[in-house]
Amino acid sequence: MVDQLVSRLSAPRLWGWVVVVVVASAAVGFPLFDLGREVIGAGSSAALEVLGGDGAWSPIVNTIWTSSLVTVLTLSGATAVAVATGGFSARRRLLVLVAMASPLLVPPFVSALSWVAAYGPGGLIDDGIGISLPWLIGPVGVVILLVVNAMPIAYLIVNAAIRSRGERDLVRAARVCGATSLRAFWTITMPLLRPALLASGAITFIMSANAFGVPVVLGTPARFPTATTRLYQDLVLSADPAAFDRVLVLAAFLGIMTLVVVGVADMSNRDPIRLRTEPSGPRLDSSDAGRGAAMAVAVYFGVTAAVPIVALVMTSFTRGVGLAPFPPNWTFDNFREAFASGAGSAFATSLTLAVVAASVVLLLGGLLVALERRRRTGVGTVAALAFAVPGSVVAVAVLLAYGPWLRDTVLIILVAYVAKFWALGHRPIAGSADAISPELSGAARVSGAGALTAVRTITVPLLRPALAAAWLIVFMFALHEITISSLLYGPGSATLAVTVLNLRQLGDPTVTAALAVLLTAGVGATAIPIVALSRRSGVFR
Amino acid sequence: MRSKLVVAAVLWVVVAAACSGDDGDTLRIYTSVTQGTVDSVVEGFGLLNPDATIEVFRAPTGELAGRIAAERRAGGLGADVLWLTDPLSMQQYSGDGLLRAWQPASAASLPEEFRTETFWGTRILTMVVVVGDGITPPATWLDLTDPRFEGRIAFPDPGFAGSSFAVLGYFAATDGYGLDFYQALSDNGAVQLNAPGEVVTGVAEGRFEAGITLRFSAQNAVDNGSPLSIVWPEDGAISLYSPIAVSATSNDVGAAEGFVEYVLSRDAQERIAATGWQPISQEVPWEVEGLQVTVDWVDLFDHQAELLGAYREVFGG
Numbered sequence: 001m002v003d004q005l006v007s008r009l010s011a012p013r014l015w016g017w018v019v020v021v022v023v024a025s026a027a028v029g030f031p032l033f034d035l036g037r038e039v040i041g042a043g044s045s046a047a048l049e050v051l052g053g054d055g056a057w058s059p060i061v062n063t064i065w066t067s068s069l070v071t072v073l074t075l076s077g078a079t080a081v082a083v084a085t086g087g088f089s090a091r092r093r094l095l096v097l098v099a100m101a102s103p104l105l106v107p108p109f110v111s112a113l114s115w116v117a118a119y120g121p122g123g124l125i126d127d128g129i130g131i132s133l134p135w136l137i138g139p140v141g142v143v144i145l146l147v148v149n150a151m152p153i154a155y156l157i158v159n160a161a162i163r164s165r166g167e168r169d170l171v172r173a174a175r176v177c178g179a180t181s182l183r184a185f186w187t188i189t190m191p192l193l194r195p196a197l198l199a200s201g202a203i204t205f206i207m208s209a210n211a212f213g214v215p216v217v218l219g220t221p222a223r224f225p226t227a228t229t230r231l232y233q234d235l236v237l238s239a240d241p242a243a244f245d246r247v248l249v250l251a252a253f254l255g256i257m258t259l260v261v262v263g264v265a266d267m268s269n270r271d272p273i274r275l276r277t278e279p280s281g282p283r284l285d286s287s288d289a290g291r292g293a294a295m296a297v298a299v300y301f302g303v304t305a306a307v308p309i310v311a312l313v314m315t316s317f318t319r320g321v322g323l324a325p326f327p328p329n330w331t332f333d334n335f336r337e338a339f340a341s342g343a344g345s346a347f348a349t350s351l352t353l354a355v356v357a358a359s360v361v362l363l364l365g366g367l368l369v370a371l372e373r374r375r376r377t378g379v380g381t382v383a384a385l386a387f388a389v390p391g392s393v394v395a396v397a398v399l400l401a402y403g404p405w406l407r408d409t410v411l412i413i414l415v416a417y418v419a420k421f422w423a424l425g426h427r428p429i430a431g432s433a434d435a436i437s438p439e440l441s442g443a444a445r446v447s448g449a450g451a452l453t454a455v456r457t458i459t460v461p462l463l464r465p466a467l468a469a470a471w472l473i474v475f476m477f478a479l480h481e482i483t484i485s486s487l488l489y490g491p492g493s494a495t496l497a498v499t500v501l502n503l504r505q506l507g508d509p510t511v512t513a514a515l516a517v518l519l520t521a522g523v524g525a526t527a528i529p530i531v532a533l534s535r536r537s538g539v540f541r
Numbered sequence: 542m543r544s545k546l547v548v549a550a551v552l553w554v555v556v557a558a559a560c561s562g563d564d565g566d567t568l569r570i571y572t573s574v575t576q577g578t579v580d581s582v583v584e585g586f587g588l589l590n591p592d593a594t595i596e597v598f599r600a601p602t603g604e605l606a607g608r609i610a611a612e613r614r615a616g617g618l619g620a621d622v623l624w625l626t627d628p629l630s631m632q633q634y635s636g637d638g639l640l641r642a643w644q645p646a647s648a649a650s651l652p653e654e655f656r657t658e659t660f661w662g663t664r665i666l667t668m669v670v671v672v673g674d675g676i677t678p679p680a681t682w683l684d685l686t687d688p689r690f691e692g693r694i695a696f697p698d699p700g701f702a703g704s705s706f707a708v709l710g711y712f713a714a715t716d717g718y719g720l721d722f723y724q725a726l727s728d729n730g731a732v733q734l735n736a737p738g739e740v741v742t743g744v745a746e747g748r749f750e751a752g753i754t755l756r757f758s759a760q761n762a763v764d765n766g767s768p769l770s771i772v773w774p775e776d777g778a779i780s781l782y783s784p785i786a787v788s789a790t791s792n793d794v795g796a797a798e799g800f801v802e803y804v805l806s807r808d809a810q811e812r813i814a815a816t817g818w819q820p821i822s823q824e825v826p827w828e829v830e831g832l833q834v835t836v837d838w839v840d841l842f843d844h845q846a847e848l849l850g851a852y853r854e855v856f857g858g
Binding site for chain 2 (some may be wrong): 034038117120121122123216217220221223224225232233235236237238239240241244247319320321322323329392393395396399400401403404407408483486487488489490491502509510
């Protein structure tokens, strides 16, 4: 049996599978297996307490409806922008990309705080022109902020997919044959985008279901609990083994729920439509509709990125909470404090972890996509499990699995990051690769190219936007990550977020804002050369 | 060629990371106490014990509890000393046999309510009222249920913050308040936030007129010039203590006990006071601005789940 299987696989494919299976088992399988054993050990009484108790379902129901709504809104928005700006010139498209991706700069754990500082009562806009948004606190605010947090990723995936295929020629052909633009969209663009929409939909749903920072800041005051806020409350009480069991059961429930959603999405993507050619015709130049889209993107950028970032910067320079952000109240103390105890080496740790995690995830995700070209195996679906489990529980699982050997090392944080962010790297690549016809590399092979040459010269160039998007997303998430590292760090492996937030408990917005500004500046300093270089090599062209 | 270099670099980082583990023979402290306080006390201990190597793992209560729970189930508790923010978790660990039973010499002078067989109070946390500038302060806790504060009061969720749970425990057990007090707060539109620090922020930014929070957090904001002030209710600010203990499985009992003795000593107590926390030792001068009342933790511990359940009936979830 094994002999047959091995003989059917070529040597590179075999080694590819060995790498993927070994790393997937090590990073995702083993820790989740340990977690599952603990959940089963917790027994039915804990399960009953979590799922059968009084009011036990309201956090779960809240999580399900907000995540579903967020997914629909995010996908609609991302698709609308990607399609409407698809005909822009290269320079304007890069501007759109930067505008849409820049909310990624604000770490998720401060995005809700920065919105409250910007738009809440007593916030920046309230101080300036007397307008505040009281409904920001509550389910509406939770949904909006989750959409804002997921939008950059959904947009990057959908945009990369649009760029990776030749839908433009087909749309033009349909229009020439008399189809309305709406009809061309429904019958051509949508089916072609299906893999990308499923990929970004899965990520959006999972991200929203396991978000903690947004519901805790905007939901708790409105008495709007979600599965993750309830889970954290049990984590606080987890000196009591029964409470810890409840944490594990609830995490397992979140994981299974995600597995079902993502599994259905993956199943319905069995036969993606693949195009034979790259786009060849000229771009449709931007028209009035394009100008409207550009305006909409500019407004979106102002509301979701510019104003919150300005609010953050002003808070970070303010002496004390609640003081007006004017020169008499300005200080550098928050930055001095953030830099005080070894923030330099912590930033190096964060940067290293982010670069290595993004690169490992990119290689693994790319490898898995290549291996699953012919037949899906479900490995991708399972890899999404770790992304679905809240960070604190991923950290607990990795500690259960590797604590005795790797406790306190950077490596244990890296393992947790690879487990957690695998889906983030894998899905964007899969979403784009599904629509690339295998006949292209087949043609290269027939013409005498080796397998690796075909990948290097055909597949990778076609996938470049998706690969760049995947790397960037994982890099940003790993750089901002706070929960996993605050649970797993040891001497010498503290990340920047841990170091700065340990100085003051979360809740002191001035130092937290200084941290966010430092991270943003750090990312800017790293990202600008990368974007400049990759622009020259055509990644974002 | 370039890709080989990248792979080599990645491998190097991974190997370097793997080799940076701890080398044993160090005193390991797990704590949720504020970083500045821990740093100062560890520094003082180092001055007296120049040969000691100390590693501190500091994390918020939830992450710390999660780490300890995971370690208990795989490989065993990695700490020699636990220094926590409220006695609730410590009581559970003590009951589960995780803590070493002994008596520090320096604990003898502590008031009885801060001493057990396995853990001792190190500093006192106090929950007070904060009001924004220009707001007439409430005289008592019950004044917070006055209609003039309708929708303008915030307090930390007792499910997140141990200090807020102490407040819940105190009111639940005290005649004249009970859970009715929380019902009245709820009817008055009081808002539960996550952490004591968020309450300070909300009041300072004018989103709320008054709040229940830690004196320490409020004092920090006042010192930085934030527009708010601290009010000690006439019926007493509610205090709790931050306990310390030695792990039953510590590899270096001598050093661990030495550290606990040091934290309870006058030198460390002065350092704790200098970082803004009320010291447990009455030998160190500290001005208490009003009446302090406290909770019966032994009784509270037995009713933890029940009390939080009753609270959630009132405050949603």
